[in-house]
Amino acid sequence: MSRTVAILAAAGFGTRMGSIRPKQYQDLAGVPILIRTVRVFADHRQIDRIVIVAAAEHLQECRQLLGLYHLARPEIVVVAGGRRRQDSVRAGLAALDSLDDLDIESDLVLVHDAARPLLSPALIDRCLAAAARHGAAIAAIPVKDTLKRDDGNGRVAGTVDRNALWQAQTPQVARRHLLIEAFRCNGEREVTDEAGLLEGAGIPVQLVAGEESNLKITRLEDIPLAESILGRQRTQPQPRIGHGYDAHRFAPDRPLILGGVKIPHPLGLAGHSDADVLTHALCDALLGALAAGDIGRHFPDSDSRFAGISSLLLLAEVVGKVASAGYRLGNADITVVCQAPRLAPHIDAMRAQLASVCGVAGEQVNIKATTTENMGFTGRGEGISCHAVTLLQAD
Numbered sequence: 001m002s003r004t005v006a007i008l009a010a011a012g013f014g015t016r017m018g019s020i021r022p023k024q025y026q027d028l029a030g031v032p033i034l035i036r037t038v039r040v041f042a043d044h045r046q047i048d049r050i051v052i053v054a055a056a057e058h059l060q061e062c063r064q065l066l067g068l069y070h071l072a073r074p075e076i077v078v079v080a081g082g083r084r085r086q087d088s089v090r091a092g093l094a095a096l097d098s099l100d101d102l103d104i105e106s107d108l109v110l111v112h113d114a115a116r117p118l119l120s121p122a123l124i125d126r127c128l129a130a131a132a133r134h135g136a137a138i139a140a141i142p143v144k145d146t147l148k149r150d151d152g153n154g155r156v157a158g159t160v161d162r163n164a165l166w167q168a169q170t171p172q173v174a175r176r177h178l179l180i181e182a183f184r185c186n187g188e189r190e191v192t193d194e195a196g197l198l199e200g201a202g203i204p205v206q207l208v209a210g211e212e213s214n215l216k217i218t219r220l221e222d223i224p225l226a227e228s229i230l231g232r233q234r235t236q237p238q239p240r241i242g243h244g245y246d247a248h249r250f251a252p253d254r255p256l257i258l259g260g261v262k263i264p265h266p267l268g269l270a271g272h273s274d275a276d277v278l279t280h281a282l283c284d285a286l287l288g289a290l291a292a293g294d295i296g297r298h299f300p301d302s303d304s305r306f307a308g309i310s311s312l313l314l315l316a317e318v319v320g321k322v323a324s325a326g327y328r329l330g331n332a333d334i335t336v337v338c339q340a341p342r343l344a345p346h347i348d349a350m351r352a353q354l355a356s357v358c359g360v361a362g363e364q365v366n367i368k369a370t371t372t373e374n375m376g377f378t379g380r381g382e383g384i385s386c387h388a389v390t391l392l393q394a395d
Helices: 033-042 056-068 085-098 121-134 176-186 194-200 222-234 277-289 311-324 344-358
Strands: 004-010 049-054 076-080 108-113 136-142 147-150 156-160 166-175 206-209 240-251 256-258 261-263 327-337 365-370 383-394
Touching: 004 033, 004 085, 033 049, 033 056, 033 108, 033 121, 049 056, 049 085, 056 076, 076 085, 085 108, 085 176, 108 121, 108 176, 121 136, 121 166, 121 206, 136 194, 166 176, 166 194, 176 194, 240 277, 256 277, 261 344, 277 311, 277 327, 277 344, 277 383, 311 327, 311 344, 327 344, 344 365
Parallel strands: 004 049, 004 108, 049 076, 136 206, 327 365
Antiparallel strands: 108 166, 136 166, 147 156, 240 383, 256 261, 327 383
């Protein structure tokens, strides 16, 4: 199984900041820049290991900070860097040799500037996906300003065509074996980023749309700008969690519909609509996350419009309410409780149906089935109940 390692380049001294202390250890809105950057990767679901490359004389300070902010754990390794950025990245790459759960062929190595603490998890996702597909990728933004060439004496010598120019950012991601090959091919040739190493080795690098807010803090005036961006990010809606529960009794002469899928069984479920207890629980969880009541409030059984209706249509309307509130489904975890029928053969089809209506990938919807060991109304075969938990994220 492939793994992803983030190497955070934190060995620079930040001389352009005009400060004795390296910029990555200075505070941004009360928290060290380095810690803010580490947190982004420590919280990301696709990052398995983090290697922080710090200047040798700041190793102790770096480790103390990680402990102070409760980030000192086995998945985070701190190693000494070198004089140049490429020396530091090489040191971080070498540190991976001692980690026996990694695979040189399939692993992805992500390199990021420790002084870029404002990147989004979505940008990490895009870079990792592009590198997994193409072998190597770099976050970058198109150059917007007109560029002038200097004649060496402070005068304009010409205008540079900006149409094909991109401003490089990080993350920069490559398969581990490609990055090792790039170092081997380039020898001691000085480069300013990992994409330069890969280019020098003839390895294609895919451009990925970066973010204007992915600011590299370089000068003192960058601090208030970064704090302003951070303030705007904090105003984004916070994730919301919802729980839904529904139960229906068995009834003759009705099809058994669960998750939009017709399940072979002698009995169906009683209800005003198609009585899809699974989809109803999911609807309730989504509405609960919005603090918008329950399914009965929005689709009352006193309304003839909903008689016999497919619950997938009700789910689609609920998903529309979620989108109108500025959210999208992050993931759903659903538990169906019944003694019979056996649902395992139908779970993949149910996941696909629900994920399609919710507009998410199949792996964002989990369905599991359990019995109550013949206890209670479900155990006696009187009906089916279902629990659902959802996480909504800002769109």
